[in-house]
Amino acid sequence: MNAIQPSDPSLWKIVRPATFIFGATAVLYLTGYIGGFDWLRSHSLMLGALSEWTPSLAQGFLLDIWLTIASGMIGTVLGVIIGYGSLSKSEYLRRVIWLCIQFLRNTPGLVFLFAVAFATPYQFDIGGTTIPFPPEAKVIFCFSLKISANIAEIVRGAVNATPVGQWEAGITIGLSRFKIFRLIILPQCLPRMVPPWMNIMALFFSVVPIASLIGIEDAVTYAGLAISSEDTSTLIMPFYLYVLTWFFATAYILQEATRFLEKRNEEKTS
Amino acid sequence: MLSAVAVLGMTSVAPAQADKLADIKKAGVVKFGVKADIKPWAYVDSAGKHIGFEIDMAQHVAGKLGVKADFTTVTSANRIQYLQQGKIDVILATLSDTPKRRKIIKMVHPNYFGDATNVLAPKGTKLKTWADLKDSVLCGVQGSFYNKPFAKEYNAEVKAFKGPPEAIAALKQGQCQAFLFSDQILRIQQETEASLKDYVLPFEPRDSDLWALGVNHGDKDASLAKLLSGIVKDLHKSGKLLEMAKPHGLAGNPYLRAHANK
Amino acid sequence: MDLLEQIGTLGGFNYTIVYDSFDRARFIRGIGFTVSLSLACMVTSIVGGLVLALLYHVRGRPTKMLIEFFVSVFRNTPPLVQIYFFFFGLGTFFAQTFGGGFVVSATAWAMVSLTLFIGALNTECFRAGVQAVPEGYLEGAKALGLRPWVIIWKIVIPLAVRAALPSLTNNLVELIKATSYGYAIAVPEILYVSHQIWADELNVIEMMSALFVTYFLLIGGLIYLMRTLEQRMTLPGYGSN
Secondary structure (H helix, E strand, O other), rough: OOOOOOOOOOHHHHHHHHHHHHHHHHHHHHHHHHHHHHHHHOOOHHHHHHHHHHHHHHHHHHHHHHHHHHHHHHEEEEHHHHHHHHHOOOOOHHHHHHHHHHHHHOOOOHHHHHHHHHOOOOOEEOOOOOEEEEEEHHHHHHHHHHHHHHHHHHHHHHHHHHOOOHHHHHHHHOOHHHHHHHHHHHHHHHHHHHHHHHHHHHHHHHHHHHHHOOOOHHHHHHHHHHHHHOHHHHHHHHHHHHHHHHHHHHHHHHHHHHHHHHHHHHHHOO | OOHHHHHHHHHHOOOOOOOHHHEEEHOOOOEEEOOOEEEOOEEEEEOOEEEOHHHHHHHHHHHHHHHHEEEEOOOOOOOHHHHHOOOOOOOOOOOOOOHHHHOOEEEEEEEEEEEEEOOOOOOOOOOOOHHHOOOOOEEEEEEOHHHHHOOOOOOOOOEOOHOOOHHHHHHOOOOOOOOEHHHHHHHHHHOOOHHOOOOOOOOEEEEEEEEEEEOOOOOHHHHHHHHHHHHHHHHHHHHHHHHHHHHHHHOEEEEEEEEOOO | OOHHHHHHHHHHHOHHHHHHHHHHHHHHHHHHHHHHHHHHHHHHHHHHHHHHHHHHHOOOHHHHHHHHHHHHHHHHOOHHHHHHHHHHHHHHHHHHHEEEEEHHHHHHHHHHHHHHHHHHHHHHHHHHHOOOOOOHHHHHHHHHOOOHHHHHHHHHHHHHHHHHHHHHHHHHHHHHHHHHHHHOOOOOOOOHHHHHHHHOOOHHHHHHHHHHHHHHHHHHHHHHHHHHHHHOOOOOOOOOO
């Protein structure tokens, strides 16, 4: 197996846009911070405004990243469990799970998010304790479920592509169905599942900004606030482009990493 | 029917508390739902801090309650829902006191600001009287209580956006003939925003309405409502509310002036 | 209470779209809008994706890089921000540069944004589809003396589309779901209309359920059609029989 060298050119290619874009952002902000935002505005209204609003925008952007990661982690664990369930011997369970997966996959993110946001309370009072359920948690709840549906499909597809002999071998040494899945099948499937998994993560990272429509203070919300606060039409495109480049830089890393891993998988099997 | 659904909604999502006021005092913080895009009533600076006339008012109220003020950004579309779900304790967000809303939430009286409905249109607009709105295309904000009645009355199409900045951006593009919104907010923004200098309010305002603080119905919020009522009454009586309005350029509001020092 | 009102308020629910003519009319208009927006964007994004995929394979390095860049940009940026950029950014820019009469409607911008976004996804799947056309077919065609245009039209495209059908189905499902982004710029598609209704009537749960059913049916219908198409187009000896 080829280990990845630190000087591997393909690794550098993955982070090249990100280094350039976030580097430029840092330079822009520092220029304004050190030289004074008003000074920068006097030279270029666009650069000055972008520079001054960078911290708020960055805070929102980090929230988007956090929401994606949290939803991704919970959704993946949930998805593996549901994926296992979809392989069940029970026809009834398979049908129910199939229905749930179809429902979750075929509902627009925005619709599902509205449903969760409106239909669930702000906090749960169980026993004597109060568990808060803020909008951010609702977003994570909503996306975790959707991600789990996609992951379940990936798991099902990968397991179905595993030779039946593996299952049979597991049975002959007396393992339970769940143990076979956990100890034999899943580890074999993992490398094959990583590229589609990263695709899902990249997809949901692009969907997360819809949270701004239920009042989450993310990058898109702050961009809107900045634009209305500045009240200058010529700043609308720069602000949205600014935020777009950040999303691009981050998602690009996922895209190229996926491609890199896909190539490695191909090399291993060919 | 409406109240039945409203009650159903409320009882299934309202948090179980003995007394909202006691909880607020215990937590040491009162959570206000405020706007973030209505200059100069409630907006944010580049650091994301809430500022404006309603913010000043909220700080005063919190001070009188002996607690700190916490601000959650709300929109016309989600402020009532947030209050019902318990995410905020009080709505202080350009909330018009209408009979339909009174069924769902408790409006704190006395009211604190006077308003009406109007439209904003470009200078050369062909709209001269309200009747000209027939079959027109209007921009609006989601959650405004006059959207549906006006759409029905004038057979107009109301394109509802997330907030006033988005609606005004659409108006500037020519996506609609006029922006249907609060008379006071349109007036002040047209006077203060440089980009709106070629825009006018072609009609006389109609359907006056008053703004109020909003809290939940029921015993849990009763003591809170009573206390807030007293604070607002005092704000008018002492003339302090009018004082607060001055630095934001809002001291010209007829309702404020009529009720100050009374 | 007439019959419709009785049905609409069964179980304590408040389905105004059943008994209120105003709400019913706008809900149906909303469904119609979602369907027509989806169909229109399907056509444009499929044609666009196919054209770009073909260009990718027949042209040289610069074109390849340009197409890769285009696909990369639209796949890696949030569709919501894309639509905001088009409507509020470009829209305002056009209105200011070209003056009074030139207004691009929100629906038009939604179409542009969705076509580019899904078109980029389609380019990827058609690219793989074109690549899957066996070399032998192309060589045979050349040996028969067929002109390039004929080869592309009669051999490459049918085979590429056939190979790309599964991922194309996925993309078209994404398209139907993505029409809901129009909500953010007041495009009267079904989600926007439903929000109007529940904002007026305060019947969120009822409208939500209606939305779920609507999308379920629309997407289910699409998947059924695509599966039928897939079966009709299967070549004996290829794919899983």
